Amino acid sequence: MTEHDEAAAVRPLTLAWVSRHLEVGERIVKTEVLHGGITAEIRRLTVGARDGSTRDLVLRSFVDPFYVERAEDGLDREAGALTLLKGTGVPAPGLVAVDPTAAHCEYPSLLMTHLAGRTVLDDEGLETRVPVLARQLVAIHALRPAERHGEYVALTTADTVVTPKGADAAAWAAAIDVIRQPAPPYEGRFLHRDFQPGNVLFDVPPSSPADPRITGVVDWAAASWGPADLDVAHCSTNLALLHGPEWGLRFAEAYEEAGGVLAAATSERLYWQVRDGLASSEEVQVVARLWREAGRTELTTRAVEERLDAYITALMDALG
Template sequence: MAHHDGAAAVRPLTRAWVSRHLQAGERIVRAEALHGGITAEMWRLTIGARDGGARDLVLRTFVNVEHAEDWLNREAGALTLLTGTGVPAPGLVAVDPTAAHCECPSLLMTRLAGRPVLDDEGLETRVPLLARQLVAIHALRPAVRPRAYAALTTAGTVVVPKGAHAAAWAAAIDVIRGPAPRCAGRFLHRDFQPGNVLFDVPPARPAGARITGVVDWAAASWGPADLDVAHCAANLALLHGPAWGLRFPGAYEEAGGVLAAAASERLYWLVRGGLALSEEVRSVSQPWREAGRAALTTRAVEERLDAYVTALMDAPG
């Protein structure tokens, strides 16, 4: 939904805070709500200058969200770290993690060109691009490491879909009952998936697609590369079918990425990635439908998740 009454669409205190971080002579002339996020309100702000020029910023606001301060501090830290690395991330403009100035905890950043592409068409081109981008992220060696990853899903929190293959799910849940494998740490995005990657796709040449940005760094952390790969693989499985989830680890390795050496360790992370989404099927599928994937009902996504988890448990090795 676009708001054409300019700055009035943004809460008054937040509007004033944004204005204090603009250049001399600039003002908010338009605000447009961006859809697709799960935990935060997102606004595209058009900033007008006295000479008639304009630029866009993005405002991210958490409303009644637990841990908002932590997430915004982590995102601000990640955006600062990523400056000049070659990873196409937004630039940090300002952050108010405790709502000291705004109505709600907020972060202001530059806007990147491109858009998430969630269609099946062109996937053969985009998956290798996703893999290469994730390898580049994992190659970063920050002077100050972010905090260690948190794996919130447990054997007791998994939500088994109705009608799922009971034996496969029971076996999958048993996989994550044990301790996590010891793996080398890497800089993780922690929510790397098609909805958080921006593409430029020439209308007449889908094969010419290129990545223009990676967004939503609020969960950036330190941990095994397998964790990011598993999360992206599970999202691909739900968005485009289980076969695409099964293919992604191979694409990551073809791009130069290194995964856990033992098959059992790889399985642990892949299973954990799939089971984690069992708790979020409704929340992840709604933005996909809003983006035009109307067939991805909650039930349809549950069925794909069941097929993916079953395929992981049936895979040889």
């Protein structure tokens, strides 16, 4: 979903910075706000050449004071990830330029190429998309970068979990006790760290809706090094909240069916699943709003909280 109005205008210093990274004779002819992000403003810039041809770039700028303070690390991670991914076969944007400390722009910013495709958040066709998502994540985890990204960050603690009203108190208390324990040992992998349907672009041909193809994986600002289980758990949580708890449980199976390797012990797998599920409790309201804006109008905050409760309960039942 896009809009084209005064709010889409690029700020003067940022516009000058972007212009320095265009080809000779190119200029920005249109800007559009892209919706769906939580941490940053995102704009699509249509760039025109002298011969009348155009191409699109994407500008991400961190403007909220909370995220500005953390922007340098995130933009450095994203720039490093996009550089690493070039030529790997993982469909990611190409890096054009980055200003992580706002040395040239009004706010910390990153400029990258635009990818075709769209996010698909509908229930329809989910059974065909889940295996495709799983195969893509396996391909990401198969990368072996010469230089490791920084270790993963997990900010949620037992004290920051927000138990939804009316939730299964016993299940949530048990789940919170799980993340009081030390993290299990793991074999490190290159992680996207926010791999979920909102960051995956699809081409779904109208003539063949059962044959979706991923055209892009975006938002690499949290790229890091850590357990494959954590990426799987994050996508599982999002699927559970978008489509129902059973789909959260199904994704780990699809990942293994695609050749991915998870922790050997069930208790270790569930540690990561529970940790990510509990982490989502802190941002249910924001995520639900973004999904409603994307067309899932039935996903009220309360509806998402109920799905989260059902998912946490199902995970704890599996833990026994």
